[in-house]
Amino acid sequence: MPELARETITDVIARMGLSHTESQALWAECDLSSVPSQVEVLTAHIGAADAAPWPRGMSPNAALLAILATVPHTECWNAGHRVPTEVTEATIADIGTKLRLYGLELTGIDWFASIVQARVFTLGRLQFEVGAFCPPTDESAWALHVPELGPLTPAACDDSIGSAASFFDAVFGDTTTRTIVCSSWLLDAQLTEYLPADSNILDFQRRFTIFDGGHDTDAGDQDVAKFIFRRPLSELAAVTPKTRLETAALGHLAAGRHWREPSGYLRL
Ligand SMILES: CC(C)(COP(=O)(O)OP(=O)(O)OC[C@H]1O[C@@H](n2cnc3c(N)ncnc32)[C@H](O)[C@@H]1OP(=O)(O)O)[C@@H](O)C(=O)NCCC(=O)NCCS
Numbered sequence: 001m002p003e004l005a006r007e008t009i010t011d012v013i014a015r016m017g018l019s020h021t022e023s024q025a026l027w028a029e030c031d032l033s034s035v036p037s038q039v040e041v042l043t044a045h046i047g048a049a050d051a052a053p054w055p056r057g058m059s060p061n062a063a064l065l066a067i068l069a070t071v072p073h074t075e076c077w078n079a080g081h082r083v084p085t086e087v088t089e090a091t092i093a094d095i096g097t098k099l100r101l102y103g104l105e106l107t108g109i110d111w112f113a114s115i116v117q118a119r120v121f122t123l124g125r126l127q128f129e130v131g132a133f134c135p136p137t138d139e140s141a142w143a144l145h146v147p148e149l150g151p152l153t154p155a156a157c158d159d160s161i162g163s164a165a166s167f168f169d170a171v172f173g174d175t176t177t178r179t180i181v182c183s184s185w186l187l188d189a190q191l192t193e194y195l196p197a198d199s200n201i202l203d204f205q206r207r208f209t210i211f212d213g214g215h216d217t218d219a220g221d222q223d224v225a226k227f228i229f230r231r232p233l234s235e236l237a238a239v240t241p242k243t244r245l246e247t248a249a250l251g252h253l254a255a256g257r258h259w260r261e262p263s264g265y266l267r268l
Helices: 003-015 020-027 035-044 060-080 085-101 103-107 109-116 154-172 189-193 200-205 218-229 233-238 244-254
Strands: 120-123 126-134 139-145 179-183 209-212 263-267
Touching (some): 003 020, 003 060, 020 060, 060 103, 085 109, 109 120, 139 154, 189 200, 218 244
Antiparallel strands (some): 179 263, 209 263
16 A cells, blocks of 8 residues: 555544544555555445445455545545534544444444445534435435434434535535434333433434334344444443433343334424
């Protein structure tokens, strides 16, 4: 890899708050030959309608290096498309946050790829992703994501959702989409058995019309393990619950039940 790219990536790694050890592990990857061409592919897809493909067999570390090397190009594209600096900073910062909280494997490389291709934007409390679809209304939509940034207060959600239309109109030209879809363990109706009606999570639930109630498979359990306990489902045995949600999550699984990942939509 050219020296300049190395310096660029080192700078981005530092900005993401990765430790020296994490950084060393990335550079220790044996085969970095596919990284430059993947940076080109990702860069060519910034702001595009479709997401970039990944080459077969690219190692997770090489893929992450390609992501990090693309960040300056994303920042440049954002600056040229009326994305406010604070939105760019908050959006890019999510790469470091997710790596620290959940790691590369639990997060999945596609999430980071969406960020650097300007498909995801952090608008205040929430994140919005282009390119989603809303089956009940048969129209395009923005996918809504909830980053781990402190309490999910109703006021912060209102502000964030309220800013989406003008943001996307400004950045992508007048968009016709006014629908938001969300698929999340946060929308699981079973949470009403455990949380008070005035909890932030149940307030968030009430914003959505559910069109898929989710299924009793391991997928919802895995999400709960990741987003509540920050570890894989296989490692929950060692956990001591602290909050009432943690207690409820473990009790639910111990009773042989599953958590679900329903999908819902809301109109602006
Ligand atoms: C979404 C989120 C911010 C909601 O947190 P919140 O605003 O505190 O939610 P509530 O007010 O409804 O919390 C009710 C109870 O559950 C607890 N709780 C909520 N989310 C929790 C979490 N992720 N882990 C542990 N406990 C949690 C709260 O501490 C509170 O318990 P307490 O009264 O004993 O303190 C939080 O769950 C979070 O950061 N999740 C990670 C990101 C995520 O899940 N995104 C969706 C991905 S699909």
